[in-house]
Amino acid sequence: MRIRLDEAHYFLPEGTDDLVHGRSADPFSILGRHNMGKVDVIRVLYHDAAGVRLVVERPRGRPVERPMRRMGGTGLHIGTVPAGARYHLKIAWADAVEETADPYSFGLLLGDMDLYLFSEGRHHQLDRVMGAQPMVVEGTAGVRFAVWAPNARRVSVIGDFNFWDGRRHPMRLRHAAGVWELFIPGLGPGERYKFEIMARDGHILPQRADPFARLAERPPATASVVASAEPFGWQDAAWMETRAGRQAPEAPISIYEVHVPSWRRPGGDASRVMSWRELARELVPYVCEAGFTHVELMPVMEYPFGGSWGYQPLGLFAPSARHGTPADFAAFVDACHQAGIGVILDWVPAHFPNDAHGLACFDGCALYEHQDPREGVHRDWNTMIYNFGRHEVRGFLIASALMWLERYHVDGLRVDAVASMLYRDYSRREGEWIPNIHGGRENLEAVAFVRQLNETIHALVPGAMTVAEESTAWPGVTRGVAQGGLGFSYKWNMGWMHDSLNFIARDPLWRGYHLSEILFGLYYAFSERFILCLSHDEVTHGKGSLLARMPGDVWQRHASMRVFFALMWAHPGKKLIFMGNEFAQDGEWSHDGEIDWHILSDPLKAGVRQLVSDLNHLYRALPALHARDCDPEGFAWVIGDDTTNTVLAWLRMAPGHAPVLVVFNLTPVIRRDYRVGVPVGGLWRECLNSDATAYGGSGVGNGGHVMATDEAAHGHPHSCALTLPPLAALYLHPVREGA
Structure with a gap:
């Protein structure tokens, strides 16, 4: 036939x-x-x-x-x-x-150079290459999908467009990089999708969200969403041009740390959270009025579990859909910049949760994490540790960091849990960890990653800053990589936080015996570029509020809060406080509610908030208080040994500017005619008194001015006799002729 x-x-x-x-x-x-x-x-x-x-x-x-x-x-x-x-x-x-x-x-989609750089961990714009990219290919509009899954037998794109059927859109494997790709015509922004992955042994894994997605469904839904490729119309050119100077060690930096879902609940409705647009309307003017230079947002990268506060993210490229779209987030950053406020994001490269739709055993094998639980599991948090020794993982994390800084004009990243990255035995008992190749406890791969991260950011995004939450005495955290350091711009001074809180919580009767808790921090205050922090960690996990730690009756507790803040702002180092602390919130912070706005009707609360605002504005206005925050030449002791009266005094200085004398009376006893040595004679202005009635204090002070005579004291040729208010701080500076 x-x-x-x-x-x-x-x-x-x-x-x-x-x-x-x-x-x-x-x-x-x-x-x-x-x-x-x-x-x-x-x-x-x-x-x-x-x-x-x-x-x-x-x-x-x-x-x-x-x-x-x-x-x-x-x-x-x-x-x-x-x-x-x-x-x-x-x-x-x-x-x-x-x-x-x-x-x-359609033919091959990803370029060979893209794949090569991805495999080397040196592709700095993976947000524009991997994941879901709306584009036009050969005159046809659609979405190009790309995902790294080198151990998979088969990978498919699934979504509403194919009824979540993994047989419909299997992808092409680019073997050299282990990347799967597919262009699907007709799709566009807003499409929900995931990846269906068949492991080597032929079994289908739980549907995976896209690790590189720039948008996701609002939790508890877990699908990724195709994000728009349209650029945002930025209006912050003036800020960006001056940003480097605003974040330099010589600049005043005062940071307001915010947990976005619980800063304010719209209409008091606990079931709602503010959108980025609402936050721009309410948070930005609040921060400006309070005098802060920056806001720091607890993680806003998409995360599945609200109780983690964002510190267990899975969407390192996606602003959380809880608050709106990526364009809405960009608009919030833009509004901050136009108001002169910098934006810092908490960023978590240390670990990730083991949710079924996430990164754990992503393609059926340990891919982003270590195979051995002695290296790959955080027992404290039951999370997975990134494999920093793998090029693609380092590149994934660094590309995430760069995306926030470049695509969203974010001004800095505070890197969470750095100590847990640097030590292989972090929170582990003997036998639960593997030494490095030299037999030591240092995680050499994590150290190399941190250095590469900081070098890359400082080279590609000059003016942006990186901040380490590093709770140990690892040397050179803020020293340049070329000098053997880790390369961060700043480090949280957690030692100061713990010591100073221990001190201020003591009964004033005994504080004189524990001045070392305050003095010790000044021995190492210039060993790194520090940020003094009173963070969210100090008002949760049963610790109560800061105010609750203060001794005495209601008035004394608020007075101790005021003198503590005044001490913090006078201490060398940049500043950070967590939301609610600025008005001495009574209760422990809860992520399920909002901070206690209703208590601002109390004059004592309003007074603390006014003090914090005045401290911020004074800190910015007087170079002596900030220009040498990271330089020992900017600090000089005047009184550090008066254990009888529990009085401290020091000078803050800056070249070409008047010095500022700060004096602290850490007991509830008024000290009259207390003589303090000063370097300059004549009239000194009392520019801040934390006991002022406007702050809820008793109004004891020096009438706004004091005269320094030629009587020498404390190694200085002049001195002034001060009235020291109870549980209070004084800031004074010399008045120039004609001023």
Whole structure:
């Protein structure tokens, strides 16, 4: 029997059974266009289609439609077009007809250099390469998907557009990099999607969210969402041009730390959180009025569990959908910048949660994490530790950091839990950790990652800052990488935080015996570039509020809060306090509510907030208080040994500017005619008194001015006799002639 020539094109290629049943590792070997001399054979797979037609496009004339032959019950449809002819598909479903380009008609998508740099861990714009990228390919609009899963047998894109059927859109593997790719025509921003991954042994893993997604569903939903590629229209050029100077060691930096969901609940409704647009309208003016230079947001990268406060993120490239779209987040940053406020984000490269839709055993093997739990599991938090020794993982994390700084104009990243990264035995008992290649406890791979991170950021985003939450005495945290350091811009001074809080919580009767708790921090105050922090960690986990730690009656507790803040702002180092502390909140912070705005009707609370505002404005206005925050030349002791009266005094200085004398009376006893040595004679202005009635104090002071005489004291040629208010601080500076 004579067979027509074109019948030879209609056969089931080898591997069809694997393709039909979702096991194929190479769908492009069967699907799409395949040349057979003068014709191209087109194969498509649509299990539930009633019929599929080829629409052959011609240079001149109307397109020609050709039916495709359904190959039995396989779902495979085959047809032919003239060699090289453009075509698209017309698919008849049970209730509609769809016209679309063929996803398997497109060639390789990712460039070889992109893949090479990804494998080397040196691709700095992975947010523009991996994940879901809306684009036009060969004149066709759609979305290019790319995901790293080198150990997978098969990876498919699934979503509403294919009824979450992993057989519909299996991806192509780029073997050299272990990256799977596919362009799906007709999709655009707003589409929900995930990846269906078949492990090496053939079992289907739980559906995975996209590690590189720039948008996700609002939790508890877990799908990734295709984000718009449209650039944001920034209006912050003036800020960006001056940012480097605003964040330099010589600049005043005072940071307001915010947990966005619980700063304020709209209308007091505990079930709602503020959007980025609402936050721009309310938080920005609040921060400006309070005099802070920056806001620091606890992690806003997408995270599944609200109780983690964001510190267990899975979407390192996506602003949390709890508060709006990526464009909304950009608008918030833009509003901050236009108001002269910098934005710092808490960023977590130390670990990630083990949620089923996340990164753990992403392609059936330990990919982002270590295989051995002695290296790969954080027992404190039951989370997974990133494998910093793997190029692709380092590149993933560094690209995330760069995206926030470049795409969203964020001014700095505070890197969380650095100590847990640096030590292999962090929070582990003997036998629960593996020494490094030299037999030591240092995590050499994490050290290399941190150095690469900081070098890359400082080279590519000059003016941006990185801040380490490092709770040990690791040397050189803020020293340059070239000098053997880790390369951070600043380090949280957690030792000062713990020592000073221990001191101020003591009964004033005994504080004189414990001045070392205050003095010790000044021995190492200039060993790093420090930020003094009173963070969220100090008002949770049963610690209560800061105010609750203060001894005495209600008035004394608030007075101790005031003198403590005045001491902090006078101490060398940049400043950070957590929301609610600025008005001496009574209760422990809860992420499920909002800070206690209603207590501001209490004059004592309003007074503390006014003091913090005045401290911020004074700190910014007087260079002596900030220009040498990180330089020992900016500090000089005057009194550090008066254990009888529990009085401290020191000078803050800056070249070319008047010095500031700060004096602290840490007991509730008024000290009259207390003589303090000063370097300059004449009139000194009392520019701040934390006992002022406007702050809720008793109003004891020096009438706003004091005269320094030629009587020498404390190693200085002049001195002034002061009235020291109870539990209070005084700031004074000399008045120039004619001032």
